């Protein structure tokens with residue numbers, strides 16, 4: 001197995017001192033536990049078989065020693081249990097935080113290929129299993145190897161032939177263990193994929209519950225969920241079958257060992273080559289040897305689960321963000337807002353088709369440019385190349401004359417405000433959502449932004465005003481209200497460049513009026529790119545760009561384009577006739 005052990009171990013580093021203390025404590029407890037059967041042997045062999053007049057005093061003395069050992073052992077166990085688990089939980093939390101931070105930086109192209117539910121499984125369930133491995137594996141290995149080796153040495157001292165007979169079983173158990181480990185590993189990986197699918201289905205069905213109910217498709221969703229649930233069940237059945245084979249075969253071997261000891265030990269007593277005290281001690285130590293072997297099966301399960309969790313964790317951690325800062329990224333003192341596309345080509349990762357095809361376009365500072373075209377023409381894609389949501393495949397995009405690849409990504413994105421048709425609001429209050437545009441903003445600035453976005457009056461009408469909780473994704477607000485909050489957010493961000501992607505398309509006439517008013521205030525003094533289906537909304541644009549199959553086919557003012565009687569004019573007449581506007 002190609003396992004990155006150094007990386008795996010590196011997560012112990014911040015907790016190394018406490019971790020070593022836990023291991024030392026586990027070693028100490030294991031050594032103490034080895035003393036118990038020896039004390040029993042001392043009582044049965046040394047005390048009871050010799051001078052019985054002093055036996056009472058000696059037995060009491062041994063009893064006291066045993067009580068002290070029990071207290072020490074349990075105090076040590078408490079420390080190992082508590083601190084060990086705490087270290088495991090802290091490491092899990094570190095990994096989770098690292099994974100989440102990494103995910104925040106991954107490019108949109110990564111998320112285009114992933115299901116959110118699957119990613120959630122990785123960040124929760126996988127890491128939970130990993131923490132168990134981090135904590136239990138070293139402690140268990142120390143504990144059980146000491147007990148195993150210790151009992152082996154003591155048994156050799158008591159009876160060599162019987163010890164060798166017992167150890168003959170071990171290679172078989174080892175081979176068996178290796179064989180089942182492979183099967184278990186495969187089964188556990190499958191389990192994780194399946195639970196990821198279940199989570200993805202839950203996220204899909206519950207995230208879209210409004211759509212589900214509006215189509216009355218509850219049964220359809222239940223059917224889809226049950227299919228995933230069933231697949232998960234089947235994969236778990238497979239795991240349990242492999243586990244059951246493994247555990248029970250191993251258990252049978254363990255029991256065979258005990259039988260061997262009883263039969264051969266009793267025979268040795270018969271021919272006087274062994275005494276009863278030694279057989280009792282032998283049987284007690286068998287427990288010590290058997291326990292690690294029994295735990296070995298559990299440990300290997302835990303090990304496999306943790307390892308597959310870690311491998312899945314690394315899969316994401318090793319995914320490089322496709323879009324990153326260059327080694328020495330530039331920032332400009334300020335942004336004027338000139339945007340230039342120079343012979344730009346772009347296709348998505350699937351490479352099925354060229355979405356932007358050798359396109360050149362200059363947008364001047366403060367200009368109001370509309371992009372129109374049929375659905376799928378590449379309008380949204382073109383706009384998303386400006387904040388580098390995706391990287392151009394050929395050519396370059398310049399901001400104020402600088403290639404955006406060379407600009408600091410944070411600086412670039414801070415300078416661009418995007419208002420989309422599909423507004424994403426976070427759970428929390430109205431205030432929190434507007435402040436998302438500038439987390440440093442004061443309450444007064446938030447309220448001013450709400451005023452500018454025509455949102456203040458509806459916010460103050462809400463039961464808790466600015467502190468009203470808006471529900472997940474803003475379910476308690478209307479479409480127009482959500483849009484006005486998203487505009488207030490951009491007011492607060494105050495970027496010199498704006499991208500309005502169908503910002504009013506989903507609204508009715510009345511809401512559209514209020515939102516449009518807010519947008520008209522917002523665009524003042526900023527370079528604005530508007531993507532619109534309803535051509536009536538962009539008649540006043542300084543320039544209209546007509547896009548078709550990723551190329552600019554026409555550009556000019558509304559009147560100029562109508563005069564040209566080209567595709568814009570046809571599109572416009574069609575909408576006009578169809579009363580779309």
Ligand SMILES: Nc1ncnc2c1ncn2[C@@H]1O[C@H](COP(=O)(O)OP(=O)(O)OP(=O)(O)O)[C@@H](O)[C@H]1O
Nearest residue numbers: 112348350355373374375376377378379380381382
């Ligand atoms: N994330 C993506 N991954 C792969 N292909 C995509 C992705 N987003 C869009 N496309 C494809 O790119 C092409 C252009 O899509 P885009 O959304 O830019 O068009 P549009 O002109 O904005 O369309 P609309 O007006 O319908 O929003 C389409 O063929 C679409 O299928």
